[in-house]
Amino acid sequence: MGEVSTVHEFDRITVDHLRERGGLNWSTYPDALGSFVAEMDYGCAPEIIEALHAGVDGVRFGYLPSVLVAEMSQECAGWLAESYGWKVAASDVRPVGDVIAGFEIAVEHFSTPGSAVVVPTPAYKHFLDVPLRSGRKVVEVPMVLVEDRWEFDLDGLDEAFSAGAGLLVLCSPYNPLGRVFTRAELLAVSEVVESHGVRVFADEIHCPLVLPGAATHIPYATVSTSSSQHTITGLSASKAWNLAGLKCAQMVLTNQADRETWAGLGLAAEIGTSNLGLIANTAAFRSGGTWLREVLGYLDGNRSRLGDLLADRLPEVLYRPPEGTYLAWLDVTSLGLGDRPGSFFAEHAGVVFTEGADCGDAGRGCLRLNLATPRPILDEIVNRMASALARR
Template sequence: MAHPFDALTAEHMRAGGSWKWSTPGESHGRGLIGAFVAEMDYPVAPAVADAVRWSADASAFGYLPDGWVDDMAVACSAFWGERFGWAPDPAWVRPVPDVLTAFTATVRHFTRPGSAILLPTPAYMPFLTVPGMLDRELLQVPMGRASGRPVLDLEAIDRGFADGAGLLVLTSPHNPTGRVFDADELAAVAEVVERHGARVFSDEIHAPLTFGDARHRPYATISDAAAGHTVTATSASKAWNLPGLKCGQVILSNAADAEHWTATGYLAEHGTATPGVLATTAAYRDGRAWLDEVLAYLDGNRALLAAADLPGIAVTVPDGTYLAWLDARGLGLDEPPSAFFTREAGVVMTDGAACGDAGRGGMRLNLAMSRPVLTDALARLRSAIRGM
C-alpha cells in the first residue's frame, strides 16, 4: 500500500515555501529537487500541530513562563530516559532557541578564554564558521575510515589538545556522515579529553533518528568523567521537523555546570520561542508513535539509496540522521560535485567543501523526502553520471 508521504510531490513542496524548496529553478527543463537543508518534507505529528494551534487560539505568544519550561524539561527527560536510558534531572534541562545558541554559550562560558576548538570533519557547516565569529581558532581534525565507515581520529584529537585546544565539538549521531558512534569509541574520546582537562560540546540533535541495530548513546553517560566535562545540546527540531519553532535544550550533567549555567545562561535562554516550547513538549510527550512511523519510512529510503546504481560515487548510507554522504571524487570532476549535479541533474545537495577540508569532493544528500521524489532524484543523478 502507498504511504501518505508518497503523495508529497516536488510541486507540492515547492508551493509550501520552505527554504529547502523555495528556489524552483530549472535544469534541462526539470524543476530542482531540494536535498540540502536538514529538514524533513513530512507533515508534523498531530500532537505538535494541536499544540501550535492551541498556542494561537490562546494567544500564547508572550514571554516564556517558568511553568512551561518545567513541563518541557520533564517531557524531554522522560523521552531521553525511555529512548536512551538516561533521564537527566529536569532542573538541568534548559531552553535555548537552537543548538548553535547552545554552542556559542558553551564556548563563551565553559572554555578557557582564547583556547582553540577542535572539530572532526567533515562537519555541520556552521561549526566551521561560528568559532571565528567568537575570536577562536578552529582546528579541523579529519575523520579516518575503518571497516568502511568514518571514525574519529583519536591521535589527532590528542595532539590538538596538547597544542592548547580547550573544546572538542562532537556531533553524535554525526552530521554529515550519519555515523552512530559506539560506546567504546566514545569512551576512548572521554579518556583523551579528561587527560587534557578539556571540554566537550556534544551536539545530539539527531539522537532519536537511528536505524537497525544502531543505538544512540548520550556522550555524557559514558563515564563520570564525561558527565563532568560535557555540555549536551539537543532539540526536537530534527526528529519532529520543527526547526522554525526555535526551541532547543541544553542538558547539563554535573552540579558545577548547572550552577554556572544559572549564573551565565540567561541571554542564551531568552530567545526561545513560547510556541516552540509548547510544541516541543507535545513532541516529546505525545509524538513517539509518529516518530516511529517516520523512522520506518526513512528506513525504506535508506534501502532505496543503498540499492541505487551511482557509478563513481561511494555512498555512505547513514546509521542515524536522514543525511547520507556521497563521495564523488571517483568521477574526476573539475568542479564541485554539488555544482555539477545541480546543473546536470537538478538535485541540490550540500557541497562537501562547506563541511571542511576533509569533505572536498563529497556531498550531503537529505533523504527525508517522499519516496517517489527520492526515486526521481537518484535517477537524475544516475542519468547525469552516464551523460558525462
C-alpha cells in the same frame, strides 16, 4: 534494511506541495530539487499540530512563560530517561532558541577563553563558522575509515588538545556521516578529553533518528563520570519532528560548575526560545513517538532505496547507508567532478546538494544528500544525476 515495495502516504507528497509549503529546500531554487537543508518533507506529527493550535487559541504569546519552560524540561527529562536511561533533573534541561545558539554559548562560556575548537570533519558546516565568529580558531580533525566504518581519529584529537585546543564538538549521531557511536568509541573519546582536562559540546540533535538495526543512541555525558563532568549537551526535537523554525532547543547540564555558569548567564541564554517552540517540543517528547516510528521506517526504506538506485545508475558513487540521521554521504570523487561536485549537479542536473567541501577539507569531492524526501523524489534525484553525467 526496510521493505520498499508498498506505497506509503509520504510517497504521495509532491514537489508542488513542498514548494507551496515553502521550506528552504523547495523555495531557494524554484527550478531545482533541493537536497541541501536537513529538514524533512513529511510534515509534522498530529499531536504537535494539535498542541500548537491549543497554544494559539490560548494566546500564549507573552515573554518566555516559566510554566512552558518547566513543562518542556519535565517532558524532555522524562523522554531522555525513557529512551536512553539518562536520568537528569528537569531543572538541568535548559531552553535555548536553537542548538547553534547553545553551541555559541558553549564556545563562549564553557571552554577556556581564546582556546581553539576541535571539529571532527566532514562536519555540519556551522560547527566550522560559529567558533570563528567568537574569535576562536578551528582545528579540523578528519574522521578515519577503519574497516569500512568512520571513526574518530583519537591520535588527531590528542594532538589538537596537546596544541592547546579547549573544546571538542562531538556530533552524535554524526551529521554528515550517519554514524551512531558505540559506548566503547565514546568512552575512548572521553579518555582523551579527560587526559587533557578540556571540554566537550555534545550535539545530540539527531538522537531520535537512529535507524532500525543500529545500536541505540548513547548520550555522551553518560559514558563515564568524567564525561558528565566535561560535557555540555545540546539537543532538540527540531530535527526529528521537523520544528526548526519554531526556535526551541535544550541544553542539558550535568555538573555543578556548569549549573552555576548557566545561572550566571541569566535570561540572556534562554530568551531566544519561543513559546510555540516550547509547546511543540513538549508535545514531541510527550506524544510524538508514533509519528516518529513511522518516519524512521520510511527512512529505513529510503536508505536502502538509495543504495539500490546508486548500484544501478551510478555504481562509481561510494555510499555507506547511515545508521542514524536522515543524511547520506556520497563520495563521488571517482566521477572526476573536482572538489565541488555539487556545482556540476546544480547546474546540469537541477539538484542542489550540500557541497562536501563546505563540511571541511575532508569533504572535498563529496556530497551530502537529504534522504528525508518522498521516495519518488529520491528516485528523480538519482535519475537526474545519472542523466546529467551521461550527457557530459
